[in-house]
Amino acid sequence: MIRISKRGKQERFESGNDESRKSKQFRRSLVSWIPGFLLICLCVPAFPTSSSSAADVVIGSKKFTESYVLGEIGKRILSDAAIPAEHRQGMGGTIILWEALRGGQIDAYPEYTGTIATEILKSDPSLSLDQIRDSLEKLGVGMTAPLGFNNTYALVMRRSEAQRLGIHTISDLRKHPELKIGLTHEFLEREDGWRPLRARYGLPQQDIIGIDHSLGYNALANGSIAVKDAYSTDAKIEQNNLVVLEDDLQFFPKYEAVFLFRSSMRANAIVALGRLEGTLDEARMIRLNAEAERARNYARAADLYFERSARPNALNDSFPRKLARWTLRHLQLAGFSLLLSILVGIPLGIVASRGGAMGHLILGFAGVVQTIPSLALLALLVPLPFFGISVRTAITALFLYGLLPIVRSTATGLQDIPRSLRESAVALGLSPLARLWKIYLPMASRSILSGIKTSAVINIGTATLAALIGAGGLGEPIISGLNLNDHVIILEGAIPAAVLALLVQWCFDLLDRVLIPKGLRL
Amino acid sequence: MSALVQLLEVSKRYADTPALHPTDLSIERGRTTVLIGPSGCGKSTLLRLIIGLVEPDSGSIEFNGAPIGADNIDNVRRRIGYVIQEGGLFPHLTARNNATLMARHLGRKYQETKERLSELCQLTRLSESLVERYPLELSGGQRQRVSLMRALMLSPELLLLDEPLGALDPLVRASLQKDLKAIFAELKQTALLVTHDLAEAAYLGDEIVLMNEGRIVQKGTIIDLRERPANPFVSEFINAQRGIASV
Numbered sequence: 155m156i157r158i159s160k161r162g163k164q165e166r167f168e169s170g171n172d173e174s175r176k177s178k179q180f181r182r183s184l185v186s187w188i189p190g191f192l193l194i195c196l197c198v199p200a201f202p203t204s205s206s207s208a209a210d211v212v213i214g215s216k217k218f219t220e221s222y223v224l225g226e227i228g229k230r231i232l233s234d235a236a237i238p239a240e241h242r243q244g245m246g247g248t249i250i251l252w253e254a255l256r257g258g259q260i261d262a263y264p265e266y267t268g269t270i271a272t273e274i275l276k277s278d279p280s281l282s283l284d285q286i287r288d289s290l291e292k293l294g295v296g297m298t299a300p301l302g303f304n305n306t307y308a309l310v311m312r313r314s315e316a317q318r319l320g321i322h323t324i325s326d327l328r329k330h331p332e333l334k335i336g337l338t339h340e341f342l343e344r345e346d347g348w349r350p351l352r353a354r355y356g357l358p359q360q361d362i363i364g365i366d367h368s369l370g371y372n373a374l375a376n377g378s379i380a381v382k383d384a385y386s387t388d389a390k391i392e393q394n395n396l397v398v399l400e401d402d403l404q405f406f407p408k409y410e411a412v413f414l415f416r417s418s419m420r421a422n423a424i425v426a427l428g429r430l431e432g433t434l435d436e437a438r439m440i441r442l443n444a445e446a447e448r449a450r451n452y453a454r455a456a457d458l459y460f461e462r463s464a465r466p467n468a469l470n471d472s473f474p475r476k477l478a479r480w481t482l483r484h485l486q487l488a489g490f491s492l493l494l495s496i497l498v499g500i501p502l503g504i505v506a507s508r509g510g511a512m513g514h515l516i517l518g519f520a521g522v523v524q525t526i527p528s529l530a531l532l533a534l535l536v537p538l539p540f541f542g543i544s545v546r547t548a549i550t551a552l553f554l555y556g557l558l559p560i561v562r563s564t565a566t567g568l569q570d571i572p573r574s575l576r577e578s579a580v581a582l583g584l585s586p587l588a589r590l591w592k593i594y595l596p597m598a599s600r601s602i603l604s605g606i607k608t609s610a611v612i613n614i615g616t617a618t619l620a621a622l623i624g625a626g627g628l629g630e631p632i633i634s635g636l637n638l639n640d641h642v643i644i645l646e647g648a649i650p651a652a653v654l655a656l657l658v659q660w661c662f663d664l665l666d667r668v669l670i671p672k673g674l675r676l
Numbered sequence: 677m678s679a680l681v682q683l684l685e686v687s688k689r690y691a692d693t694p695a696l697h698p699t700d701l702s703i704e705r706g707r708t709t710v711l712i713g714p715s716g717c718g719k720s721t722l723l724r725l726i727i728g729l730v731e732p733d734s735g736s737i738e739f740n741g742a743p744i745g746a747d748n749i750d751n752v753r754r755r756i757g758y759v760i761q762e763g764g765l766f767p768h769l770t771a772r773n774n775a776t777l778m779a780r781h782l783g784r785k786y787q788e789t790k791e792r793l794s795e796l797c798q799l800t801r802l803s804e805s806l807v808e809r810y811p812l813e814l815s816g817g818q819r820q821r822v823s824l825m826r827a828l829m830l831s832p833e834l835l836l837l838d839e840p841l842g843a844l845d846p847l848v849r850a851s852l853q854k855d856l857k858a859i860f861a862e863l864k865q866t867a868l869l870v871t872h873d874l875a876e877a878a879y880l881g882d883e884i885v886l887m888n889e890g891r892i893v894q895k896g897t898i899i900d901l902r903e904r905p906a907n908p909f910v911s912e913f914i915n916a917q918r919g920i921a922s923v
Contacts, residue, residue: 574760574761574762574764575764575766575767577724577729577760577764578758578760578764578765578766579766580728580729580753581727581728581729581753581756581758581764581836582753582754582758582777582778582826583750583751583752583753583754583778584777584778584781585750588781592777592781593766596766596768597766597767597768599768671768671769672768672810673766673767673768673769673770673810673811673812674767674768676810676812676813
């Protein structure tokens with residue numbers, strides 16, 4: 155759920171082309187930026203139709219989940235005020251929506267302050283709300299007050315430690331060069347991340363480590379680090395009793411959600427939209443996005459805002475049902491990729507067993523694939539055409555991982571056949587194919603099966619990462635648990651995955667008895 | 677009597693070492709020819725050249741008057757039986773399946789193959805109750821009998837035996853030597869046997885071919901070799917073996 159909702163957040167920046175916007179896409183762990191990245195590639199702005207509408211007020215939205223949801227909510231609040239309203243969904247990117255608003259095809263649409271400042275007003279992202287409002291007014295456009303959530307980077311500390319050291323602002327960090335800082339890898343590396351922040355504030359700290367976003371909260375809690383970067387809307391700031399250090403030099407731009415509307419829009423509509431101000435905090439928006447993604451129905455997410463509907467079905471799912479769903483998907487991922495690994499790995503192993511340049515090439519390739527961290531392999535595949543955020547990508551990555559053990563064990567098994575037996579097969583006058591099929595492969599069966607077993611167990615383990623790219627499986631609760639810092643949820647996925655690995659191992663041990671010829675088991 | 681196999685100026689080198697200098701040799705039909713000599717003399721190489729496990733660097737090998745090449749080697753192999761020291765039985769197949777592997781591969785009739793197997797069990801004096809066993813469940817001598825059955829399954833024109841009894845203990849070895857002699861006689865089998873044991877060569881061979889350092893030193897009967905040695909090496913070789921035998 156959380157994973158999906160983050161994607162929604164990231165999607166907001168789909169048309170971003172300036173650094174501060176992009177920073178948002180990469181802000182979180184891989185969990186969130188991969189989907190965002192793909193969506194950028196896929197987002198082809200659709201031009202609005204200029205047909206006039208029967209509705210009094212037309213609300214537009216950008217082409218990503220959160221905008222759809224906000225657009226839908228806007229339409230509802232108008233309808234509730236007895237103003238006939240229409241929601242024109244997913245019209246495109248910022249510029250298209252802005253032009254449509256100026257041109258009168260739409261009357262209002264949801265937008266973010268940072269985007270307004272940089273992309274629409276071509277100004278500094280640190281413009282104040284009032285400055286933005288004034289500039290818009292001159293263009294005949296009004297803006298509501300912020301709806302309640304802002305997504306931007308922030309530095310956080312434990313409240314107790316911040317109080318003890320008297321640190322309230324990022325500037326205050328200058329007085330404490332001994333503090334250890336743990337930052338997400340994205341933030342560390344980004345051009346508009348840690349380095350310019352440090353330069354801007356002249357921060358003296360030397361002890362900087364890169365750490366996963368979620369694990370960083372644990373590190374912060376147990377005192378391993380004193381400061382970390384966070385998403386300012388992150389629910390964990392409250393949960394962990396942290397304080398956001400004031401960005402006193404306004405380094406981080408603000409991205410507060412607002413509605414833009416034509417100043418000429420009917421007054422009661424402006425009032426109605428105003429009712430949304432300050433009503434949507436981060437936690438709530440996350441839930442709405444998640445519901446929209448889950449149900450593929452924005453109206454339903456809007457319902458949730460108005461609390462017209464029951465809790466979403468996913469939350470009603472009993473644990474056994476969820477477990478069954480995760481496990482089934484997990485087995486599909488691991489099983490299908492294993493099948494591919496076998497179908498490709500055994501022939502490659504046969505070729506590799508003959509040695510020579512080709513053999514070295516194959517074993518070398520399979521070996522190199524194995525050395526790529528699984529997370530990195532997923533990340534490398536996602537931007538490629540054909541792959542992206544899909545089950546296909548997960549299966550491909552797992553397939554590549556499963557390859558080496560099978561290729562190697564096949565090659566080794568074949569090479570270990572004594573020369574005298576190979577020669578006996580040749581001397582009998584068996585054709586090369588018959589030798590392979592009737593003699594060599596059965597003799598290498600133990601080794602080949604052990605390679606397949608290794609692949610299967612690796613695949614069961616690695617398949618948990620598939621959840622990172624939305625492919626589901628037992629990784630789903632693990633990732634959610636990591637993000638929520640909830641050990642119970644992590645175990646809901648981790649224990650079944652471990653049990654599954656053991657079961658698979660056990661099944662293969664049984665399979666050995668069937669597939670390895672009896673004569674080799676004496 | 678015509679030659680079944682004819683080697684003409686056949687030579688073979690492994691890397692920088694000549695294994696076989698250009699050599700002529702004919703294997704006569706219906707006779708048992710024994711290749712003997714010290715380790716590395718080229719006797720196994722000669723055998724392996726005939727069955728096509730190694731290719732000659734020069735010269736030609738004719739089987740039944742036709743030169744052996746890549747195009748006909750599998751056919752030739754099916755007309756040759758090959759037995760090696762450890763038997764070369766495939767561990768994943770039972771004795772029966774080892775022996776009938778090629779017959780089944782060639783689609784021979786089941787009944788025919790089954791009868792041939794019983795026949796061979798009698799010939800090689802292997803109890804038929806053992807044919808369902810796997811090689812690992814058989815003794816060394818039993819394995820060699822199965823290996824011989826496999827080699828004889830398709831009634832080959834030529835039987836190649838590369839130190840077939842080398843790994844057996846003396847009693848089993850003696851018993852198998854006797855059986856081999858009987859089998860060769862009964863089948864009028866053309867056989868080429870490699871050994872380093874002169875007594876075995878003398879017992880089984882119609883003709884003994886003594887080799888040293890990749891060359892044939894002398895051909896003839898054991899009496900020829902003993903009475904009319906071609907050079908001092910022949911005497912030395914024969915005396916060395918007799919010396920050990922008489923201890």
